[in-house]
Amino acid sequence: MKLVVVGASGRMGQALIRIISQTDGAVLHGAVSRPGSSALGKDAGELAGVGQLGVPVTDDALAAFVHADGVIDFTRPETSVEFAALAAQARIVHIIGTTGCSATDEAKFEAASRHARLVKSGNMSLGVNLLSVLVAQAAKALEASGWDIEVLEMHHKHKVDAPSGTALLLGEAAAQGRGIDLNDKAAKVRDGHTGPREQGSIGFATMRGGSVIGEHSVLFAGEGELVTLSHSAGDRSIFARGAVKAALWARDKKPGLYSMLDVLGLSSQL
Ligand SMILES: NC(=O)C1=CN([C@@H]2O[C@H](COP(=O)(O)OP(=O)(O)OC[C@H]3O[C@@H](n4cnc5c(N)ncnc54)[C@H](OP(=O)(O)O)[C@@H]3O)[C@@H](O)[C@H]2O)C=CC1
Numbered sequence: 592m593k594l595v596v597v598g599a600s601g602r603m604g605q606a607l608i609r610i611i612s613q614t615d616g617a618v619l620h621g622a623v624s625r626p627g628s629s630a631l632g633k634d635a636g637e638l639a640g641v642g643q644l645g646v647p648v649t650d651d652a653l654a655a656f657v658h659a660d661g662v663i664d665f666t667r668p669e670t671s672v673e674f675a676a677l678a679a680q681a682r683i684v685h686i687i688g689t690t691g692c693s694a695t696d697e698a699k700f701e702a703a704s705r706h707a708r709l710v711k712s713g714n715m716s717l718g719v720n721l722l723s724v725l726v727a728q729a730a731k732a733l734e735a736s737g738w739d740i741e742v743l744e745m746h747h748k749h750k751v752d753a754p755s756g757t758a759l760l761l762g763e764a765a766a767q768g769r770g771i772d773l774n775d776k777a778a779k780v781r782d783g784h785t786g787p788r789e790q791g792s793i794g795f796a797t798m799r800g801g802s803v804i805g806e807h808s809v810l811f812a813g814e815g816e817l818v819t820l821s822h823s824a825g826d827r828s829i830f831a832r833g834a835v836k837a838a839l840w841a842r843d844k845k846p847g848l849y850s851m852l853d854v855l856g857l858s859s860q861l
């Protein structure tokens with residue numbers, strides 16, 4: 592499968608180029624960076640430390656997409672929206688790992704998925720997707736006893752969105768387990784005299800610092816006891832491997848908007 596990596600000089604872009612170069616059935620067809628990037632014209636393999644791949648970094652996304660089978664995109668919301676339209680035009684697979692997208696962005700992805708096969712997830716790792724299934728089960732099982740749910744996350748100091756895509760994905764899983772809408776029940780920020788915790792709300796706490804790749808915990812707090820379900824990312828290759836797996840999976844699917852749970856065969860569990 593001929594894959595284009597957009598955001599090729601980013602943290603995830605680099606991890607993706609390395610994983611594609613090691614994956615049977617996948618080949619790096621194109622690498623796209625932003626106009627003016629210092630990476631333009633450089634060999635994508637050399638940039639990612641895997642030796643020459645014969646793929647120069649370009650800023651011409653459409654030309655890169657034309658003869659490709661898929662694009663893997665961990666960039667920025669506004670950029671992913673643009674690439675979704677181009678991928679739909681080229682009728683290719685589009686894997687979106689970008690987080691921090693608005694409801695308007697999501698509607699544009701939905702529209703693009705009428706023509707393209709899109710897989711989008713706030714976390715492409717197997718571990719987090721399994722965790723989301725466990726969180727939904729725990730949220731349901733502990734509902735009658737009225738246990739409170741809090742989602743805690745920490746990431747590196749460069750991260751620009753909060754709560755993380757993963758925290759929101761885990762919050763959605765908890766909400767699904769409780770049969771509620773996360774938008775009605777999320778407490779994303781607390782500051783000052785907040786009053787007591789609203790019964791049935793799902794709280795979020797965000798920490799940023801250093802080079803932390805991704806730490807997530809979902810806390811279930813009852814009277815006198817606490818259950819914690821957590822995931823720790825040791826390396827960005829876990830996300831890159833998931834994204835490449837998603838691209839290979841989506842290749843023969845009908846146009847539509849899929850999740851990582853679909854790719855992993857876990858959607859019926861949630
Ligand atoms: N779903 C998942 O499993 C995961 C999701 N993520 C998400 O992926 C996204 C990227 O993360 P990360 O790699 O750490 O961030 P980086 O900032 O390191 O990488 C983003 C890259 O996108 C590039 N970019 C921005 N606009 C364009 C454009 N118009 N054309 C081409 N390239 C562009 C940036 O270029 P420039 O530097 O020049 O601006 C940058 O190189 C974030 O939203 C993050 O939350 C991250 C890890 C896992």
Ligand SMILES: O=C(O)C1=N[C@H](C(=O)O)C[C@H](O)C1
Nearest residue numbers: 690713750755756757804805
């Ligand atoms: O920005 C990151 O780095 C990460 N972003 C994703 C998120 O927002 O949850 C996934 C992962 O935790 C790393």
